[in-house]
Every structure is written in structure tokens, then in C-alpha cells.
Amino acid sequence: MWYNNILETIGNTPLVKLNTITKNVPGTILAKIETTNPGNSIKDRMAVKMIDDAEKSGKLKPGGTIIEGTSGNTGMGLAMAAIIKGYKCIFTTTDKQSKEKVDALRAFGAEVIVCPTNVEPEDPRSYYSVSSRLEREVPNSWKPNQYDNLANSQAHYEQTGPEIWEQTEGKITHLVVGVGTGGTISGAGKYLKEKNPNIQIWGIDTYGSVFKKYKETGIFDKDEIYPYITEGIGEDFLPANVNFDVIDLFEKVTDKDAALMTRDIARKEGIFVGNSAGAAIGGLIQLKDKLKPEDVVVVIFHDHGSRYMGKMYNEDWLRERGFLEDEKLTAKSILAKKDATEIVTLDSTKSVLEAINTIKSMNISQIPVTQQGMIVGKIAESDILSALLENPGLKSAAISEIMTATFPFVDLNTSIDKISSLINKENSAVLVEDESGKIEIITQYDIINAISG
Structure with missing residues (x-):
């Protein structure tokens, strides 16, 4: 058999x-492993459904251009479908999204x-x-609008919900889903509650998003909104696909806990x-x-x-944000082992003569140069x-004439590996601002001292 x-x-x-x-x-x-979809995410399901519906309604015409705001995964599903069906794609995304997501979209010709x-x-x-402006400007274009296009949740009502029901033989008691557009939780949740109204549907939110407070109070609180790192969940508005009647509760998770747990799933379950x-x-x-031993919980792995x-999955990225505190030496611990000396x-x-003296x-052997x-x-x-050697008369010249680029700056959480990679022929040291705001210098000697000490 083939497809x-x-x-x-x-x-x-x-x-x-x-x-x-989850041993405790x-x-x-049970994890629903949506990475086995061809675009490696759950968004493949609704991307194709939105296109199919748009074709049937005449909104998407042959040779058209699909324009969408996406964090990456929906774009992947749309781009894949566009290749098969003969459409072009233009996507807008945010600078919060990983480079890998953007590169993947471009790999599909978007x-x-x-x-x-x-x-x-x-x-x-x-x-x-x-994305809305481009839809107005680009001829023969269509914007799926995954947030408010109810084909999104309908795809999960028709596919994801029934799959979960059949795979658990109707024994599911809880569905746990990270909520972004709201399509997965609302569509699958609606189907499952029709099968058994006692099934609990739990939405996972992030700090900086409005969902949890809105569910609990009915108030859209702009003070809840602030930038966050977690990708794919949470919003600063209320998408039409989020059906708050289907979702029983929301739970917020910090950026740090989400990031470290993501790594733990790979390391402890072998699921990437x-x-x-x-x-x-x-x-x-x-x-x-809130759970009992007899419960059967399905968690979506998006x-x-x-x-x-x-x-x-990058330790330096985690350290820079203070998420990773491990036994590896960092700039902070190197400074702690260094003798307290005033930077010259x-x-x-x-x-130049003063510099020589x-x-x-x-x-x-080297001195940072300051200006004001x-x-x-x-x-x-x-x-x-x-x-x-080139010009002996330069002794009386200002050192600004022969100085080179400053030493690289690192922060206190930068790992010893990263610091070592920055120290080379051009840079014999790095600079770091300590907790009091004072500039300190770290040399190769300081690294050796920290390791041996």
C-alpha cells in the first residue's frame, strides 16, 4: 500500500x-505524539482542513497566495499543502520564534x-x-487566520478527538493541552465531552497570557500581558477558536519550568x-x-x-536566561574564585608611552581602553x-590611534566553554559586569585557576 x-x-x-x-x-x-505528522506537528491537521474549506467556499482560487501569521508550525502545514496543491505562501512571524522554525518555512519555498x-x-x-495588510495588497490572496477560522477546531473535532477516544477505548478521563489558537483543545475537547461529559479538559497557559484570568473571572485584563519566552501557547487576545465552555480549567507554567521540562522529556522518556x-x-x-490512580490522562505533544x-536544547541559551544552574563553571563562579583586584x-x-609604562x-599584557x-x-x-616597529614616532601618539576592538562582553551565567571559545589570538580575555555593576576581566589564567581550584 502507498499514499x-x-x-x-x-x-x-x-x-x-x-x-x-510522570512517575509521581x-x-x-499517555502522550499523543503529533511529531509523527509529516510536518512534525499537530498543525498539519488544521492547515489542510482550512485550505480544503477555503477551496470549497471559493475563497482560495487556483494559483493563489496563502498569507498567514504563524509561529512556524501552522506555516509548515500550509506550505506543505501549498506545494501539493499549487499555491504560493507568504508568512509573517515574530522575532521570538526559533531560527529553526523560520529556516524550515523557507526550506519549503515560503x-x-x-x-x-x-x-x-x-x-x-x-x-x-x-499579514492582514499583505492580504489586502497581494492579488488573489487568502489569509487562513488560524486564530479565528473555526476550520481549525473543526479539524480536531473530526480527527484528533475521535483518534484519542478510539485509542483509549473510551477510557480517557482528562485531556491536557497547551492553548495557543485554541483549536486543538476546543475541537478535541468538544468531541470527547460529547462522548462523555465527565471528561476533564485542562488548558495549559503561560505567564504573560490572558487565558487563565479570563476563564476564571470573565475579565480581559491587559495588565496580565507581558513578553514571555514559551512558544506556541498563550495569547494577548482571545482567538475565536478558544471555546472557554469546553475548557474546565487553565494552569499557568513559567518559562523556566516549561524549558527545563522540555529537555527532561527527551532525557527521561526518549521523546524529542x-x-x-x-x-x-x-x-x-x-x-x-487533582488526579486519582484510575485516571487515564492524555497529553498532547504538539x-x-x-x-x-x-x-x-542549547545550554548557553538557558544559562543566559538563568534557567540552568548546574555544576558547570560560569563567569560568576570564575569571578568568585578570582582574587579581588581592581581592573586597570x-x-x-x-x-602610547604611558601605556608601555x-x-x-x-x-x-593587555589593558581595556575607556572613553568617558x-x-x-x-x-x-x-x-x-x-x-x-612600523613607526617609532608613535610613542607620543594617543592610544586611540593603535587600540583594537574591545574584549567580548559576557554575562554572569555564560558557561566556561563559551568563555574559553571567546579567548583566542585576537582576544586574550573577556569582560563581565558583576552583580554590583562593576566591570571585571577574565583571562585564560583565571579560567585555569578556577578549574584547578
Whole structure:
């Protein structure tokens, strides 16, 4: 047996029991592995459904252009379907999304426009607004609008819900889903509640999003909105696909817990998934006291870990955000082991001769150069030697004439591996701002001292 095209392989994704990461959570915990869809995410389902419906209604015409605001996964599903069906794609996304997601969309031949995250949805620069403007400007174009297009939730009512019901033989008691557009939880949840009204539908939200408070109070609170890192869930508006009547409760999960849990799923279950799966499991663990041993819980694992290699699966990215605290040495721990010495600097107006005398008297090989108190460059023994061999008269010149680019700056959470990679022939040290705001220097000697100490 074979399939006529890649779109026919969407759906019928496996349900896999989790054994380690949820060992302290009562009940049988099953993950719906949506990464086995051809676009590696659950969004393939609704992308094709939205296109099919638009074709039937005449909104999408032959040779048309699909324009959509997407965090990456919906775009992948739309781009894949567009190739098979003969459409062009233009996507807008936010600068919060991982580079891997943007690169994947471009690999499918889509044009991708990256817009700022930290603006209101109504702002003309937002990825919502830019996609709407393009729809007006580009001839023969159609915007699916995954947030308000009810074909999104209908796809999950027709596919995801029935699959879960059949795979659990009707034994499911709880469905746990990260909520972004709301299509998955609302569509699958509606179907499951029609089968058994006692099934609990739990939505996972993130801090900085409006869903939880709106569900609990009916108030859309703009003060709840602030930038967050977690991808694929949470919103700063209310998409039409979020059916609050179907969702029994929302649980918020922090960016840090979601990121670290995403890594744990890979390390403890061998399942390579994205950020929203980490949030979903984090939320489930927070809600574990609401579960009983006989419960059967299905958690949606929305997308694949390969789209987060530069983020949740990158230790330096985690350290920079203070998410990872492990035994590896960081700039902070190197400074803690270093003798307290005042960093020596020279103003850029000082002469080369003064720099030579400072290097000799202090027995150091390089000095950061300042201008109005700010570090703007560096001068090293080798710089002075090269300059004087070329022109001995430079002794009286200002060091600004021969200084080179400043040492790289790192933050306190930067790992020893990253610091070592920055120290090379051009840079014999790195600079770091300590907790009091004072600039410190880390040299190769300081790294060796920290390791051996």
C-alpha cells in the first residue's frame, strides 16, 4: 500500500505511555505524539482542513497566495499543502520564534517576514497586522487566520478527538493541552465531552497570557500581558477558536519550568519534543493532586524538538536566561574564585608611552581602553610592538590611534566553554559586569585557576 501524496499521511499519530517523568503523578499518563505528522506537528491537521474549506467556499482560487501569521508550525502545514496543491505562501512571524522554525518555512519555498514580538496585536508592525495588510495588497490572496477560522477546531473535532477516544477505548478521563489558537483543545475537547461529559479538559497557559484570568473571572485584563519566552501557547487576545465552555480549567507554567521540562522529556522518556510539550507536562505535574490512580490522562505533544535546538536544547541559551544552574563553571563562579583586584584601564587620550609604562609597572599584557568611562577598545603588548616597529614616532601618539576592538562582553551565567571559545589570538580575555555593576576581566589564567581550584 502507498499514499498518493504526503498529505494523506497526516493523522493517526501514536499514543505512548509516559513512565519516568510522570512517575509521581497518579493515573496512566499517555502522550499523543503529533511529531509523527509529516510536518512534525499537530498543525498539519488544521492547515489542510482550512485550505480544503477555503477551496470549497471559493475563497482560495487556483494559483493563489496563502498569507498567514504563524509561529512556524501552522506555516509548515500550509506550505506543505501549498506545494501539493499549487499555491504560493507568504508568512509573517515574530522575532521570538526559533531560527529553526523560520529556516524550515523557507526550506519549503515560503517567503517569511519576521516582525517584532513586543507590540500590541493592533500595532501595524505586529505579525497579525502585517499579514492582514499583505492580504489586502497581494492579488488573489487568502489569509487562513488560524486564530479565528473555526476550520481549525473543526479539524480536531473530526480527527484528533475521535483518534484519542478510539485509542483509549473510551477510557480517557482528562485531556491536557497547551492553548495557543485554541483549536486543538476546543475541537478535541468538544468531541470527547460529547462522548462523555465527565471528561476533564485542562488548558495549559503561560505567564504573560490572558487565558487563565479570563476563564476564571470573565475579565480581559491587559495588565496580565507581558513578553514571555514559551512558544506556541498563550495569547494577548482571545482567538475565536478558544471555546472557554469546553475548557474546565487553565494552569499557568513559567518559562523556566516549561524549558527545563522540555529537555527532561527527551532525557527521561526518549521523546524529542518542543516547548509546548514541556509546558503541558509541567502543568500536569502542578495539577497532580487533582488526579486519582484510575485516571487515564492524555497529553498532547504538539511539535518536534528539532525546532528548538538554538533555545531549550542549547545550554548557553538557558544559562543566559538563568534557567540552568548546574555544576558547570560560569563567569560568576570564575569571578568568585578570582582574587579581588581592581581592573586597570587607560583613557583613550593617554599616550602610547604611558601605556608601555603601565604595562611594565603592573606586569600585565593587555589593558581595556575607556572613553568617558565606557570601555571602547583594548591595547595589548603585541599591538604596541607592531605599531612601534612600523613607526617609532608613535610613542607620543594617543592610544586611540593603535587600540583594537574591545574584549567580548559576557554575562554572569555564560558557561566556561563559551568563555574559553571567546579567548583566542585576537582576544586574550573577556569582560563581565558583576552583580554590583562593576566591570571585571577574565583571562585564560583565571579560567585555569578556577578549574584547578
